[in-house]
Amino acid sequence: MDLIFENLTFLLKGAYYTLLITVVSMFFGFIIGVIVALARLKGNRLIRGLARIYVSIIRGTPALVQIIIVYYGLVDYGITLGPLTAAYVALSINIGAYLSETFRGAIQSIPKGQTEAAYATGMTPWQTMRRIIFPQAARVAIPPMGNTFIGMLKETSLVSVITVTELLRSAQLLVAQYYVYMPFYLSIAVMYWIMSTVFSSILNYVEKRLSKAY
Amino acid sequence: MAIIKTFELSKHFNNLEVLKHIDIQVDQNEIVVLLGPSGSGKSTFLRCLNGLEDITGGSFEVNGIHVDAKLPARQRKALIREIRQHTGMVFQQFNLYPHKTALGNVIEGLLTVKKMRKDEAVHIGERLLDRVGLSDKKDTYPSRLSGGQQQRVAIARALAMDPAIMLFDEPTSALDPELVGEVLSVMRELAQDGMTMLVVTHEMKFAREVASKVVFMADGVVVEEGSPQAFFDHPQTERAKKFLRQITEH
Ligand SMILES: Nc1ncnc2c1ncn2[C@@H]1O[C@H](COP(=O)(O)OP(=O)(O)O)[C@@H](O)[C@H]1O
Numbered sequence: 001m002d003l004i005f006e007n008l009t010f011l012l013k014g015a016y017y018t019l020l021i022t023v024v025s026m027f028f029g030f031i032i033g034v035i036v037a038l039a040r041l042k043g044n045r046l047i048r049g050l051a052r053i054y055v056s057i058i059r060g061t062p063a064l065v066q067i068i069i070v071y072y073g074l075v076d077y078g079i080t081l082g083p084l085t086a087a088y089v090a091l092s093i094n095i096g097a098y099l100s101e102t103f104r105g106a107i108q109s110i111p112k113g114q115t116e117a118a119y120a121t122g123m124t125p126w127q128t129m130r131r132i133i134f135p136q137a138a139r140v141a142i143p144p145m146g147n148t149f150i151g152m153l154k155e156t157s158l159v160s161v162i163t164v165t166e167l168l169r170s171a172q173l174l175v176a177q178y179y180v181y182m183p184f185y186l187s188i189a190v191m192y193w194i195m196s197t198v199f200s201s202i203l204n205y206v207e208k209r210l211s212k213a214y
Numbered sequence: 215m216a217i218i219k220t221f222e223l224s225k226h227f228n229n230l231e232v233l234k235h236i237d238i239q240v241d242q243n244e245i246v247v248l249l250g251p252s253g254s255g256k257s258t259f260l261r262c263l264n265g266l267e268d269i270t271g272g273s274f275e276v277n278g279i280h281v282d283a284k285l286p287a288r289q290r291k292a293l294i295r296e297i298r299q300h301t302g303m304v305f306q307q308f309n310l311y312p313h314k315t316a317l318g319n320v321i322e323g324l325l326t327v328k329k330m331r332k333d334e335a336v337h338i339g340e341r342l343l344d345r346v347g348l349s350d351k352k353d354t355y356p357s358r359l360s361g362g363q364q365q366r367v368a369i370a371r372a373l374a375m376d377p378a379i380m381l382f383d384e385p386t387s388a389l390d391p392e393l394v395g396e397v398l399s400v401m402r403e404l405a406q407d408g409m410t411m412l413v414v415t416h417e418m419k420f421a422r423e424v425a426s427k428v429v430f431m432a433d434g435v436v437v438e439e440g441s442p443q444a445f446f447d448h449p450q451t452e453r454a455k456k457f458l459r460q461i462t463e464h
């Protein structure tokens with residue numbers, strides 16, 4: 001126990017990086033997700049095809065492999081990224097693919113009559129998207145998006161392999177220093193659990209608010 | 215003066231010919247009721263007129279804007295957008311925006327399409343909701359309105375764009391019987407105020423009393439047209455007679 005308290009700031013710093021990586025990747029993943037979802041729904045054949053291949057590759061390969069390719073693999077092509085940057089890039093690209101599927105499904109779930117009603121009053125396709133479809137699709141997409149966020153919180157532990165000192169690697173470093181396993185691994189498990197639970201309850205609250213807004 | 219005129223307007227979906235050389239005219243201040251059995255192409259016809267479907271043959275004119283099937287897509291799109299700003303459409307399923315209040319639904323087009331100032335748009339929106347008898351519901355979301363009230367909001371939303379013609383596609387078919395009357399009476403008032411209307415409906419009493427002209431369609435062709443008296447009392451064709459028998463049976 002004392003060992004943990006002595007090293008608590010070190011562990012909390014790891015938790016901070018875990019959170020930071022999650023938020024940053026989620027932010028860029030969100031942007032990628034929206035663009036790719038629109039590309040798949042509204043793009044011409046070529047764009048639709050490219051977007052589909054991207055989603056298929058990302059979903060069909062392990063996140064760990066993607067992270068390693070971005071960090072070690074790109075070096076062969078003269079692209080050297082710092083560990084943290086590589087983590088942001090790999091995870092953003094990864095979340096983007098999953099979120100694009102969420103967004104695409106959410107947009108498609110809005111009845112065609114909504115678009116037709118908007119078109120009938122003279123709104124352009126883009127005005128219709130922005131004013132009529134997105135606000136409704138957002139409600140559909142928020143719960144699965146929250147789940148992606150919580151999933152990502154845990155998935156960030158993968159970037160420990162490229163020497164980003166997030167929560168898992170913090171524990172590994174302490175283990176290497178003190179030669180005891182359980183206290184450190186248990187305490188980071190608790191920290192993951194606390195973070196997931198906090199975000200789950202925030203998500204629950206948001207979902208409740210959403211369901212009674214109209 | 216013709217607000218709508220179609221010239222051999224045709225439409226097919228892949229191999230299915232839905233509209234075959236339709237010639238219909240709707241003059242200013244006229245109420246034209248379009249009748250016909252289910253699947254005869256009535257909805258498709260209305261949807262062609264405001265570009266929700268692309269025509270595949272012939273041409274049509276709405277409020278002086280001429281659209282020909284032979285025009286390149288880009289050019290046709292521009293004309294359609296112009297036409298949509300002069301036509302109002304009311305759907306069977308209302309299609310109100312669920313995330314906007316009654317007033318929000320009515321003023322949406324004024325804000326985005328006409329780029330009107332918010333206070334101006336609200337002023338118009340409130341007047342229109344009053345006209346359909348719903349001023350007390352302006353801040354209510356569609357999910358808390360009855361079907362009849364939703365459809366009246368939808369009518370107000372279409373009127374907001376100050377259309378030269380209103381297209382109605384079975385506006386009362388999705389309503390419980392006791393709610394049909396309130397929507398029809400709003401439509402009657404519109405007719406009295408001189409609105410030009412093209413109405414697809416199965417409400418025969420409405421057709422007989424309000425229509426200036428009845429057009430009977432079957433299998434994508436106009437089978438018969440004339441005054442409501444002539445059509446209902448002296449149908450000329452076997453198709454029309456059969457249709458009227460079936461309608462009056464229930
Ligand atoms: N989007 C579509 N794709 C293929 N067929 C369609 C489509 N819309 C309508 N149809 C067909 O066109 C015919 C006419 O339909 P519709 O215009 O809805 O008739 P009505 O409104 O008179 O009942 C029907 O046979 C229908 O199945």
Ligand SMILES: [Mg+2]
Pocket residue numbers: 256257258384
């Ligand atoms: Mg129909």
